[in-house]
Amino acid sequence: MTVRERYIVGVDLGGTNIVVGAMPEDGSSELAMRSLPTRGEEGPAAVVDRIVGMVEDVIAEVMADTGAAREDFLGVGIGSPGPLDRERGVVIVSPNLGWKDFPLRDEIGSRVKMLATLDNDANCATLGEWWCGAAKGHRNVVGMTIGTGIGGGLIIEGQLYHGSSDAAGEIGHTTIDSNGRLCKCGNYGCVEAYASGTAIAIRAREALVDGEGSTLLALAGGDPANITAQTVYEAAKQNDPIAIEVVRETARILGTAISTLINIINPDIVVIAGGVTQAGDLLFEPLRSEVRRRAFKTAVDACEIVPGMLPISAGVVGAVATFKAQTLGKV
Amino acid sequence: MTVRERYIVGVDLGGTNIVVGAMPEDGSSELAMRSLPTRGEEGPAAVVDRIVGMVEDVIAEVMADTGAAREDFLGVGIGSPGPLDRERGVVIVSPNLGWKDFPLRDEIGSRVKMLATLDNDANCATLGEWWCGAAKGHRNVVGMTIGTGIGGGLIIEGQLYHGSSDAAGEIGHTTIDSNGRLCKCGNYGCVEAYASGTAIAIRAREALVDGEGSTLLALAGGDPANITAQTVYEAAKQNDPIAIEVVRETARILGTAISTLINIINPDIVVIAGGVTQAGDLLFEPLRSEVRRRAFKTAVDACEIVPGMLPISAGVVGAVATFKAQTLGKV
Structure with a gap:
């Protein structure tokens, strides 16, 4: 019996664009990568809707391409501008998005019904270059x-x-x-x-x-x-x-x-x-x-x-890596 | 049977003064602390002689005061101006002392016939304030x-x-x-x-x-x-x-x-x-x-x-702590 591949979704929320994609747990490839404008001026609910839609699209595409099942997805790592409270999964302030004390991690996790983690976007980009770049x-x-x-x-x-x-x-x-x-x-x-x-x-x-x-x-x-x-x-x-x-x-x-x-x-x-x-x-x-x-x-x-070697995807790759670090204790 | 107390000697070699003292392994007290001018202009051999003499005096005083035996001394931690090669125990350059590639750790260790370690003086001072200050x-x-x-x-x-x-x-x-x-x-x-x-x-x-x-x-x-x-x-x-x-x-x-x-x-x-x-x-x-x-x-x-709380002894306390870190893996 072969061990089924497991996948992690990464979200890179920027002031201008949202980039979302998935990776197998071992980081060996970038899958179903996509980008949309953030349009922060529409408010947090619209931004969360957009992220959730992109996560669902990524999952559907990976499932179609690889034959993976929904339960093969371990969760979603999210990178966001800070300052953040990682433990509570909260964006404390985001001047670019106009957010204050916004529980981004749980808003997304509860919608996609998966474990989610949150870390600073620049930390994610650095971790992405370290893991795969x-x-x-x-x-x-x-x-x-x-x-x-x-x-x-x-x-x-x-x-x-x-x-x-x-x-x-x-x-x-x-x-x-x-x-x-x-x-x-x-x-x-x-x-x-x-x-x-x-x-x-x-x-x-x-x-x-x-x-x-x-x-x-x-x-x-x-x-x-x-x-x-x-x-x-x-x-x-x-x-x-x-x-x-x-x-x-x-x-x-x-x-x-x-x-x-x-x-x-x-x-x-x-x-x-x-x-x-x-x-x-x-x-x-x-x-x-x-x-x-x-x-x-x-x-x-x-x-x-x-x-850097990952101009588009460092944030997504790093968000996947922080998910691993926060849930499995290591990347 | 009571467990015998064990001791570590700390040496803080500065451009102006040499400070030497000892501590029990748990860092609970500073013993036999003393200071002499470095007189680096006399050359490395004279400075090493001075340090070795101070280490021997400290050991003798602690033995007299506590009833400890020579074998109760685990070794000597040395803090020195850098840059250093910690692994080889060598002072790469010390402009103040005029030294180049000087194997300070082994020069002292072989003279006092004890295990010795070397670290940067400013690192030692910080570690001293962290361990006991x-x-x-x-x-x-x-x-x-x-x-x-x-x-x-x-x-x-x-x-x-x-x-x-x-x-x-x-x-x-x-x-x-x-x-x-x-x-x-x-x-x-x-x-x-x-x-x-x-x-x-x-x-x-x-x-x-x-x-x-x-x-x-x-x-x-x-x-x-x-x-x-x-x-x-x-x-x-x-x-x-x-x-x-x-x-x-x-x-x-x-x-x-x-x-x-x-x-x-x-x-x-x-x-x-x-x-x-x-x-x-x-x-x-x-x-x-x-x-x-x-x-x-x-x-x-x-x-x-x-x-800081240890104006005189931070370097010695930290040298003792780096000895513990380098030989026992933790302070």
């Missing part, structure tokens, strides 16, 4: 996801590290300049205030003031307001000097923050994920030089700095 | 020792955390200003470059330029070159306005770095040790305010910031 086999991992903000996660001695109140790994809020730009978190000079996707676009607009004939401006249809981080990476690839300097400055800024992280955590790998990785070597080469200039040699020598 | 019973600890430099140690989930190449916890090299003062480590804007004892004295001398009539200057015998961090704390206690402002600025600087540490590590306690704690509430109150202004509320609410 760029950080596979590493012991101490700093994960950094650069999107609207900069999220982070830490794996310490092979375990996702949550800290004393589920708040660890907020590496977007590493100070690089104590009197610097105001950050959304209320602090001054956080790396997020300079190097998030949003901040990269702002710095590009500021730089444009002196560069009217720029490709950057052309790519934005002549209107600086249309410049996004994406526009900057594209213009840089087309050798636009302003865009190239914005990317290089981003590398120096990220390199400064990562130097602090390397001096403190001494990880064996730093994984950088999110849109910024599209800038490729133009970003990673000066970033690694900056780290080598700033951080301790014995720590730098022990550490790779690499782009 | 201010961080007792805490799970996630950031330890910061402010002396000539700023040393650090991390306890993560109840275990001393060494990182991927024994280089973790260099929290003195947390950036607070990416274009700031040059640090001894070669980086710019590390917290150590502003708030070590050395740097506090430098900032006080700079501030004096506009304050000729200061108590600070009087305490230094009229010569700014004589000002030390100690002079600053004394003058501040005597209400000298320049000294008070130097201490407050130190609090803001340390608060900025500790905010980064709290956002990343989410500890339940930060222990600050070293001479700077003599400044008392004048330091700790503005420091806690700065952290509350800068760091994430859920992380700040979970975290105490306190002075």
